[in-house]
Amino acid sequence: MKKYVIKxxxxxxxxxxxxxxxxxxxxxxxxxxxxxxxxxxxxxxDSVEGIDYYVSKVTENGEVVYEEIKELIAEYREC
Structure with a gap:
């Protein structure tokens, strides 16, 4: 069985x-x-919406098998 490290x-x-x-x-x-x-x-x-998770990186034996760089994009809107 292989071991994967998930960040x-x-x-x-x-x-x-x-x-x-x-x-x-x-x-x-x-x-x-x-x-x-x-x-x-x-x-x-004021409020808290549900908690979620985001997988950023997975490695197998020290080698990256999945990686995603998430870019924060913020928008301001007038209410």
Whole structure:
């Protein structure tokens, strides 16, 4: 029987509410992007969606048999 080493991430989607005082939307987003967690209304998440996992790499005898590089893409939308 072969031995495989599986590297994975636990992924939890948490929603927070940040309150930023600014003169415009653009200024608010600039301030927020510098340090988003400094502007949280509450340190605990508003909600937590299900926990998932993401396999990033699998090796067999030290050789990579699967690897995926996940690129973070963030979008901001006005609600």
């Amino acid at each position: 994975f991430f636990q992924v939890e989607e948490s929603e927070y509410t940040a309150i930023v005082e600014a003169e415009s939307y653009e200024e608010a987003m600039d301030i927020f992007e510098e340090s988003p967690f400094d502007y949280l209304e509450d340190k605990e998440p």
